[in-house]
Amino acid sequence: MPGNTFGHLLRLTTFGESHGPALGGVLDGVPPGLELSEADLQRELDLRKPGQGPTSTSRVEADLVHIQSGIFQGKTTGTPIAFIIQNTNQHSSDYDELARIFRPGHADFTYWAKYHGYRDYRGGGRASGRETAARVAAGAIAAKLLAQIGVQILAGSVELGGIGCDELDLPGAIGRPYFAAQASVIELWDQAVQQARKQHDTLGGIVQIEVRNVPAGLGEPVFDKISALLGHGLLSVGAVKGIEFGDGFQAARSRGSANNDLLLAPEKQGALPGFASNHAGGMLGGITTGQDIVMRVAVKPIASVPRPQKTVDIDGKACEITIAGRHDLSAIPRIVPVLKAMTALVIADAWLMQQSLG
Amino acid sequence: MPGNTFGHLLRLTTFGESHGPALGGVLDGVPPGLELSEADLQRELDLRKPGQGPTSTSRVEADLVHIQSGIFQGKTTGTPIAFIIQNTNQHSSDYDELARIFRPGHADFTYWAKYHGYRDYRGGGRASGRETAARVAAGAIAAKLLAQIGVQILAGSVELGGIGCDELDLPGAIGRPYFAAQASVIELWDQAVQQARKQHDTLGGIVQIEVRNVPAGLGEPVFDKISALLGHGLLSVGAVKGIEFGDGFQAARSRGSANNDLLLAPEKQGALPGFASNHAGGMLGGITTGQDIVMRVAVKPIASVPRPQKTVDIDGKACEITIAGRHDLSAIPRIVPVLKAMTALVIADAWLMQQSLG
Amino acid sequence: MPGNTFGHLLRLTTFGESHGPALGGVLDGVPPGLELSEADLQRELDLRKPGQGPTSTSRVEADLVHIQSGIFQGKTTGTPIAFIIQNTNQHSSDYDELARIFRPGHADFTYWAKYHGYRDYRGGGRASGRETAARVAAGAIAAKLLAQIGVQILAGSVELGGIGCDELDLPGAIGRPYFAAQASVIELWDQAVQQARKQHDTLGGIVQIEVRNVPAGLGEPVFDKISALLGHGLLSVGAVKGIEFGDGFQAARSRGSANNDLLLAPEKQGALPGFASNHAGGMLGGITTGQDIVMRVAVKPIASVPRPQKTVDIDGKACEITIAGRHDLSAIPRIVPVLKAMTALVIADAWLMQQSLG
């Protein structure tokens, strides 16, 4: 309830500040017998690691994950899986100014207001994007669990700095710069990034996430529709300002006759019905249809703009701040594995819920 | 966890099928001493009532609410407030065909898949929009609680059938047809509705919701950001296919220098800082800033299109259905009080959470 | 969280005051396809009904239950089952004095302190034993669910007014006065009751509850051991002052060599091991062993003693009260179906949890 735990039957609790000793998490509810190693988590963490692309900070954290519990002889035991990532590459002195000055677009002011003035201001403390490393580690476990039943989660960047893709190849995204959903936009995005960097500015973008081969029947009426659970999970990622499912905001401009996905007779005896289209994004009444779940999330531009900005300090005095420290130019692409991780956690939890019905 | 309960400290559990004996809910966690009567709930229910506008069904339900508990001598006692709305105007025979045939765009198929073939198919059963009456009744209580601390929730339709408003007057929306956020669009919307009706089709739209005078500090890091909680609540309303906060999807196309809301010195000694703009929609790091919370949700067109549609039956055989029964032409405007209600429930819950910190 | 909801996957929310319009509950999470009717609930409610035994109040409530949702064509649908019991036989004027005076042994003072002076004082309001009717109704559903997998819950009174049974026949208890676990104690208990009545006093007792044919593997480490969940459920019933499992407090005086239940080879190929004894009461490490779960709970004497008692009023002034109204002389036997109901809810929930592991 105080907000650092997510999920019902598969339940992630995370902890850690950007410049504290470590961050990590505890994933409870993983069924026994799943083969799992630190390498499974590290692989996903490496995709989120800073310092490896055109939009990335020069802060290089190894982000090595260490599992503390819940695995025995290479398999899960059903007990909680705890993992730790030490914070090693910290320039805390970069952040001294932040003890007193609220950065625009950051959580400095709101944490100060919420927690009665007590906060770890170094690098954003708990509100830092580093917090998402724990999500990625846990999401890797959820994804491995889902892989056992054939469910696959794909994601890619479909827009950066206002430049969108016109064709999507999500399976190929992971191998491309920016985790771009289309190879041909990369050059345009490179130019946009260079220009923004030159102009001391930052960029936002849009990420598409899909869940393939998902069983029909996941999600709970009324309040825990699969869209509501996914919305909760993805909107909880910092920088996400919107989410849509299937045709999303375009569905609001469509007509019922065009927006309805007509059902088709099953391809073979005993199979579930198919659909002639997927405007709904894989769900009806909040329950999965068995079609692909399709979502897009809006990612705001990085708030740490490398130029002077007007703001106030903790005494309410107007002042100016020029943000030091090492920062990404866009949350794209590093946010992509985070969004995949949250999606995996939601779907795996919903699948365990559905299993409880027998 | 099975999905019919929402909230933490303020917790709503709802029940009821479209054509069962009754629907209702239990709202637990309302602090003692709040003046409350059935009239407070009825007023909001009447705004959601069918049969009163150009997009509305001819099914006329009185939707009279009866409080069963939790009120004594006109005030809340801190114990759960249960309320019941009898189902009175039912034409169940309209729905006989639905025992076997899945309506496109409805939850018929997904409930059938989820619940192993057991379901109350009459009028959509639990998946019917009638379920939202319980949300509205509970939301009226949450809104009254919030009014005590000066928080006000406004909402209005800002787009219908692709025709948007260019200026918003949310406080006036409640008095207008369609709960329109602008008086001058009403005539255009009337024309769009007449045309759609003539073409045997249905419309979608967009609703904007704002929370005014909200205290800074509400929402919980990391997973229960105020955006995540609001997203969960609003995306759990049937027909909602997307949500955005502040500039939302436009923020993805903006730059950091333009998207950051610069802080301003407080207007008077001891007050909190102000902001030069509100691109963020009233939250930073998932915690309220004290600015207005601003959200928009996308509402898909009504799935019950009054024309023949191809589909399949429960044996997987292709067939055609022409939907009988009485149906709205758009979820706008009746969804507006539902979205207000969910917003009130989320904000009141977050406020109780924050109170627990002392 | 505000305390009127119980369970995880099988989740009961209750409401209602002793002298309000009605009391009832919502049971969410019942799997689809279970045959269920109001008669199933009424049968258990009738066992708890006042006015039918030597220790009983003369208040005669029909306690007729009405199901509002979640059942279609005689079977559950997986959606929440709401039920209502109208309050019909109320002598509210009996309770006028209670607006100002705290009854000893009752929750009058603590509710007043908790809820800042706001409370429905009539008949104890929410703290009345009438609240347990909702538990019994819901427990009847859980018990029917468990019966499907062969699990049976038995309970009987094993001590009243300090007079205990020396041999237990729990299956026969339901047919005897006091739900006595032994036929031969009934005459002694009759005498004890008559004497207490003559002396204007009330009695307590002890109830034993057993769960038979329960699968091994139920309960969750670490905090949700089956003993912890059962303890939570049974200690939440008013008047219960203690609980023990297996040998319970006697186990504290035993030695390891005597207290350990030695394992035995399975009776047939592929079956689970057996045990040479059941000191543990059917659980090890908080997980069921497959043996019978055995529990006893201590029930305090009824607080409404029919004689003058010293107390204070809401202004803190000393005074005296002679309790009017109609009251039982002992919570035995009416508490027995309540304890069975809570046991059924816990075990059914734990079974759904275990099913989620596949």
Added chain:
Amino acid sequence: MPGNTFGHLLRLTTFGESHGPALGGVLDGVPPGLELSEADLQRELDLRKPGQGPTSTSRVEADLVHIQSGIFQGKTTGTPIAFIIQNTNQHSSDYDELARIFRPGHADFTYWAKYHGYRDYRGGGRASGRETAARVAAGAIAAKLLAQIGVQILAGSVELGGIGCDELDLPGAIGRPYFAAQASVIELWDQAVQQARKQHDTLGGIVQIEVRNVPAGLGEPVFDKISALLGHGLLSVGAVKGIEFGDGFQAARSRGSANNDLLLAPEKQGALPGFASNHAGGMLGGITTGQDIVMRVAVKPIASVPRPQKTVDIDGKACEITIAGRHDLSAIPRIVPVLKAMTALVIADAWLMQQSLG
């Protein structure tokens, strides 16, 4: 829900196996501004540490705790406090036999049954008493929070091997061997322990826990009565087989006239009423009265009896086991700080809940 998380607003999640890399926990919901250091946790952990009394194992773990998050400049920040205790003194080879043989009185069989054969059998794995170190560390934080409002938690052993105290001095218990509630029993207990050791056997006992200076009004009706929450917490500690509140099982033998605690006029203007006795153990209707909360729990004898015992192996074959490894002779006294810790967690959580009402 999978059982490794406890509490609502103050929420503890623990992890770790006896012979894994580490164990630890995450305590979420601690309000900001509480002075806290590792020494605060270590002090309580040292009271639970093995190797320091007559009933203790010779396994000497330093049990050094390391805080990973949630503290900045010596004060809590409102974010989750994670702590780790490395496992350093492991003789895993002591446990090789346990891969195949179920120890009587242990969770070996039930974990095997629950988790489909997957388990870390070394030293009991997750079911080991070592798990409670995380509870003690977290409880130390809760106790410090409670100390700020004057609430104090006391506990002491009141019975060992069937030998009870006849007078209690709980404040002095912490300084005595066995955390004995009375100085004069220590010699008798020493003799009992020596005898049991000579006879290759183990002992159980009873612990009394009291909460002093607790505010009136804590606990939630109906299902989350303070007794239910405390029962849940204390019964979740391994080896606890029963709990009673106030007069407990003796109350079942008392009469209403004797068992009711009469209210007394407040000692000074504006204060709350007092009580002439405390048979109820500090609660009425499940809500605290402001009197001391008084509880006793029954602790079974240690299951690791140092003599041959009959049992079966994972193939169901009868066999014999002589338990190697280093084991306590009684859970007394090491369980005492664990029970205090769970009590502190429950009361602090209930206090935060009550604060949310304003």
